[in-house]
Amino acid sequence: MRLLAAFHAAANPNAIPAPHIEYRAILPMLIVFGVACVGVLVEAFVPRVHRAVTQTVLALAGLVAALVAVVANTGLPRRLVVQSAVAADGPTLFIQGTILALSIGALLLIADRSIGADSDFVAQAADLPGTEQERASVRAGLRQTEVFPLAMFAVAGMMLFPAANDLVLAFVALEVLSLPLYLLAGMARRRRLLSQEAAVKYFLLGAFSSAFFVYGLALVYGYAKSVEYGDIATSLTSSDRGDSLVIVGLALIGISLLFKLSGVPFHWWTPDVYQGAPTPITAFMAAGTKVAAFGALLRVFFVAFGGLAWDWRPVVWGVAIATMVVGAILGVTQTDVKRLLAYSSIAHAGFILTAFAATTRASESSVLFYLVAYGFMNIGAFAIVMLVRDADGEANHLSRWVGLGRRSPLMAGIFALFLLAMAGLPPTSGLWAKVAVFQAAYQGGAGPLVIVGVLASAVTAYYYLRIIVLMFSQEPAVEGPTVVMPGALSAAAIALGVAVTIVLGVVPQTVLDLADKAVPFLR
Amino acid sequence: MFSYVPIFALFLLAGGFAVFSIIAGSLTGPKRYNRAKYDAYECGIEPTPQPVGGGRFPVKYYLTAMLFIVFDIEIIFLYPWAVAYADMGVFGLVEMVLFIVTVFIAYVYVWRRGGLEWD
Amino acid sequence: MSPTILAAMHTSGTEAALFWIFGPIAVLAALGVVFARNTVHAALMLGGVMLILALFYAAQDAPFLAFVQVIVYTGAVMMLFLFVLMLVGVDTKERLVETLRGQRLATVVAGLGFLLLLIAGIGNAAIRTSEGLANANYPTNAAGQIQSGGNIYQVAKLIFTRYVFAFEVTSALLITAALGAMVLAHRQRVMPRRTQYELMRERFVRGAHPTPLPGPGVYARHNAVDTPALLPDGSFSELSVPTRIRELSAEQGRRPVPSSLGSAAGSDRSSAEGDER
Numbered sequence: 055m056r057l058l059a060a061f062h063a064a065a066n067p068n069a070i071p072a073p074h075i076e077y078r079a080i081l082p083m084l085i086v087f088g089v090a091c092v093g094v095l096v097e098a099f100v101p102r103v104h105r106a107v108t109q110t111v112l113a114l115a116g117l118v119a120a121l122v123a124v125v126a127n128t129g130l131p132r133r134l135v136v137q138s139a140v141a142a143d144g145p146t147l148f149i150q151g152t153i154l155a156l157s158i159g160a161l162l163l164i165a166d167r168s169i170g171a172d173s174d175f176v177a178q179a180a181d182l183p184g185t186e187q188e189r190a191s192v193r194a195g196l197r198q199t200e201v202f203p204l205a206m207f208a209v210a211g212m213m214l215f216p217a218a219n220d221l222v223l224a225f226v227a228l229e230v231l232s233l234p235l236y237l238l239a240g241m242a243r244r245r246r247l248l249s250q251e252a253a254v255k256y257f258l259l260g261a262f263s264s265a266f267f268v269y270g271l272a273l274v275y276g277y278a279k280s281v282e283y284g285d286i287a288t289s290l291t292s293s294d295r296g297d298s299l300v301i302v303g304l305a306l307i308g309i310s311l312l313f314k315l316s317g318v319p320f321h322w323w324t325p326d327v328y329q330g331a332p333t334p335i336t337a338f339m340a341a342g343t344k345v346a347a348f349g350a351l352l353r354v355f356f357v358a359f360g361g362l363a364w365d366w367r368p369v370v371w372g373v374a375i376a377t378m379v380v381g382a383i384l385g386v387t388q389t390d391v392k393r394l395l396a397y398s399s400i401a402h403a404g405f406i407l408t409a410f411a412a413t414t415r416a417s418e419s420s421v422l423f424y425l426v427a428y429g430f431m432n433i434g435a436f437a438i439v440m441l442v443r444d445a446d447g448e449a450n451h452l453s454r455w456v457g458l459g460r461r462s463p464l465m466a467g468i469f470a471l472f473l474l475a476m477a478g479l480p481p482t483s484g485l486w487a488k489v490a491v492f493q494a495a496y497q498g499g500a501g502p503l504v505i506v507g508v509l510a511s512a513v514t515a516y517y518y519l520r521i522i523v524l525m526f527s528q529e530p531a532v533e534g535p536t537v538v539m540p541g542a543l544s545a546a547a548i549a550l551g552v553a554v555t556i557v558l559g560v561v562p563q564t565v566l567d568l569a570d571k572a573v574p575f576l577r
Numbered sequence: 578m579f580s581y582v583p584i585f586a587l588f589l590l591a592g593g594f595a596v597f598s599i600i601a602g603s604l605t606g607p608k609r610y611n612r613a614k615y616d617a618y619e620c621g622i623e624p625t626p627q628p629v630g631g632g633r634f635p636v637k638y639y640l641t642a643m644l645f646i647v648f649d650i651e652i653i654f655l656y657p658w659a660v661a662y663a664d665m666g667v668f669g670l671v672e673m674v675l676f677i678v679t680v681f682i683a684y685v686y687v688w689r690r691g692g693l694e695w696d
Numbered sequence: 697m698s699p700t701i702l703a704a705m706h707t708s709g710t711e712a713a714l715f716w717i718f719g720p721i722a723v724l725a726a727l728g729v730v731f732a733r734n735t736v737h738a739a740l741m742l743g744g745v746m747l748i749l750a751l752f753y754a755a756q757d758a759p760f761l762a763f764v765q766v767i768v769y770t771g772a773v774m775m776l777f778l779f780v781l782m783l784v785g786v787d788t789k790e791r792l793v794e795t796l797r798g799q800r801l802a803t804v805v806a807g808l809g810f811l812l813l814l815i816a817g818i819g820n821a822a823i824r825t826s827e828g829l830a831n832a833n834y835p836t837n838a839a840g841q842i843q844s845g846g847n848i849y850q851v852a853k854l855i856f857t858r859y860v861f862a863f864e865v866t867s868a869l870l871i872t873a874a875l876g877a878m879v880l881a882h883r884q885r886v887m888p889r890r891t892q893y894e895l896m897r898e899r900f901v902r903g904a905h906p907t908p909l910p911g912p913g914v915y916a917r918h919n920a921v922d923t924p925a926l927l928p929d930g931s932f933s934e935l936s937v938p939t940r941i942r943e944l945s946a947e948q949g950r951r952p953v954p955s956s957l958g959s960a961a962g963s964d965r966s967s968a969e970g971d972e973r
Contacts, residue, residue: 070665070856072857073668073856090871094682094683094685094686095682098685098686136860136861137857137860139862178884179880180882187886190886190887196886204872207871214865222859223859223865226862226865227865229869230872233869233873233876237872237875273817273818276818302813302818637881637882638779638782642776644874645772646773646873647877649772650768651870653768654855654863657848657855658852658856660849660852661845661849661852661853665852668856672856672860672863675867676863676867679870680867686874690882691882691884
């Protein structure tokens with residue numbers, strides 16, 4: 055009888071009021087979550103032969119639908135939704151749109167590389183490497199199509215992480231985005247032990263960083279009596295309490311966020327994980343995770359802890375300088391192209407951190423622009439890395455890349471374009487990205503950071519140009535690797551990367567204005 | 578605090594019973610030492626040989642443990658929901674059904690892929 | 697209702713006694729986790745620490761957290777710890793050779809530094825008055841009345857209204873966990889299972905002993921399991937003593953298979969001595 059009485063809420067004086075949920079504002083994330091769940095059902099019910107194609111179509115359709123939903127949401131008013139847990143403001147839409155576009159590119163790579171016989175993904179991850187069972191699975195043509203729903207969950211987490219307006223939801227989103235990536239990093243088909251080692255390293259260090267986040271969350275809650283960013287900011291303005299609790303909490307949360315975006319000294323996982331993971335997943339991680347992590351970093355530090363800017367700015371200076379220096383200098387000695395790109399992504403994280411050190415509106419918009427440019431050039435670069443193959447898979451050692459320009463001028467030329475973009479040379483998007491970021495840093499009073507940034511750019515340019523020279527100036531070895539022609543999906547992803555890099559290099563103003571209109575973050 | 582006294586009493590009772598049983602057994606039982614009695618005994622048959630480096634268990638035990646944890650977390654969420662259910666009305670039911678359906682999707686996947694088969 | 701509830705929430709003598717009895721036990725157990733030689737002992741000590749923590753949570757007016765600690769942490773996570781120990785092998789010896797030089801010293805220094813930082817940060821806050829859970833468990837609503845409900849009810853109220861989105865997203869996390877467990881641990885058979893018929897054929901082709909082994913012989917004077925059985929011709933059946941026990945007997949210096957019944961009374965001397973004590 056009490057159950058029936060519950061449905062007549064009006065008669066109940068203790069009735070808990072229903073929460074108000076603005077479905078339209080969170081529709082993009084709901085679409086991606088829904089696609090991921092349907093993907094799991096596809097895994098359960100669709101027969102094996104049709105699974106890969108069904109998953110690809112479903113995932114692509116879902117991402118495109120979510121992107122349309124994001125664009126349709128631009129007309130909505132800027133406000134906090136879902137019980138103030140999600141901030142539906144300009145930067146959220148911009149970052150979610152960027153992540154979706156990047157994920158479409160990454161998904162094209164994943165799909166291309168898992169449908170063909172020459173897949174980059176393991177036949178069955180539960181097989182021990184080097185056993186007869188593994189050979190039997192490969193002969194039987196098994197395919198680990200769980201990659202698709204896992205990637206979709208990661209995308210959903212990436213979309214939620216920068217949009218979260220309270221620390222609890224940010225933590226859950228961090229886990230949703232990280233767990234599938236830990237799994238996906240271990241699923242490479244060749245050099246499986248290296249891949250599993252990368253997955254274990256990523257998992258252990260990522261689990262520790264999540265623990266730091268929760269610890270910081272607890273301490274901040276103890277200080278501010280709330281986990282919402284707005285409430286934390288308000289509590290910082292009242293100075294009747296000692297700061298030590300919130301500063302320790304902020305430091306712990308900062309450690310976790312810096313881990314996710316490969317800031318020194320929490321960058322140690324990046325080269326090993328980027329090298330060991332299957333290359334489509336490396337492209338996905340390099341692009342998507344960084345964008346999501348930077349979005350969350352900006353929101354947490356600017357909105358929640360803006361009042362402590364005097365305390366955290368010197369630390370960000372140090373971290374930015376160290377990150378740029380490590381990324382630049384350690385990249386010079388690398389001989390594996392994926393590790394080199396990993397160190398270059400560390401350097402790029404450092405460049406973005408220089409703008410982050412200046413807490414102005416221009417710094418927010420320049421960071422958003424840089425993330426767009428950086429994401430697409432990385433997806434394109436890793437897509438080309440996937441094409442350089444020899445008899446036993448990808449040829450990642452730089453010594454095997456000698457003379458590839460003679461073998462396949464088109465692909466080598468496109469790779470050179472991406473390397474020039476990473477170096478920040480015209481007429482690519484990288485130039486305008488660096489200009490925007492350094493300008494914002496300089497105007498925000500972080501002049502020395504700009505100087506270090508320019509020097510680090512010069513060092514990174516050295517090793518990018520060294521690769522270009524390597525590819526074009528010498529004769530290729532006779533039994534060297536070939537550059538495989540990309541399938542239709544990979545070609546689409548590469549074309550997307552090239553288009554964005556060149557278009558943003560020639561006419562950056564549209565996206566710069568878009569980024570400028572998107573900020574500031576909702577306080 | 579005082580509402581937990583029955584739990585304490587039960588703990589003391591259980592612990593006391595265990596300690597008493599062991600002490601009483603060692604005091605009142607016969608003491609006939611025979612070294613062979615301390616060897617591994619498996620009903621007279623060959624004890625399962627442990628390979629060098631310790632026996633490795635099949636990984637399907639681990640899979641069962643992992644699945645248990647996933648559904649244990651679901652139970653944890655069901656517990657406060659059940660306490661507050663009377664005051665929550667339809668929306669509480671809808672929210673929890675949505676949660677259960679989502680975890681049920683995971684269950685369906687495990688079931689169809691043969692994760693619930695022991696062999 | 698309200699005064700008694702609020703009064704019952706003050707730190708009483710029982711709570712202080714509880715803390716001072718179980719606190720040192722928890723610290724000793726935690727030290728045991730770190731310093732125990734046997735891994736299973738360390739795991740059990742960790743379980744003990746978790747149970748005592750659950751006790752403290754219950755004493756601090758957070759019964760929901762106490763139940764979650766026991767059900768999830770001690771029940772599920774500790775079980776996972778033990779599963780991992782089982783899968784890795786309980787007898788695995790820990791290698792005490794350090795791969796990174798100076799790692800232990802650096803760990804101690806960094807750990808102490810972190811501890812000091814946390815003590816400074818949290819202690820700073822703890823010496824001021826803390827709010828406790830009285831207001832959270834029995835909040836005052838807009839009309840000034842104190843509501844009933846208790847900890848679990850108020851937690852439910854928060855989960856299903858304010859944090860409902862985080863709650864629903866957690867289900868995505870659970871799907872990922874189940875998916876990951878299946879991907880990493882579940883092997884789908886490529887070839888059909890070998891039936892009992894095929895296993896039996898393989899065993900006979902290898903030339904293994906076709907029947908079950910004979911059980912050990914037990915004489916009126918000896919009840920040891922390493923006593924071999926007598927065959928009809930008076931000889932002793934080697935097959936009747938399990939290999940492992942035979943090896944143990946050989947290791948400990950007892951002759952495993954006596955040459956005749958007469959010497960059986962004399963040669964199994966240790967068994968005989970033990971028997972007639």
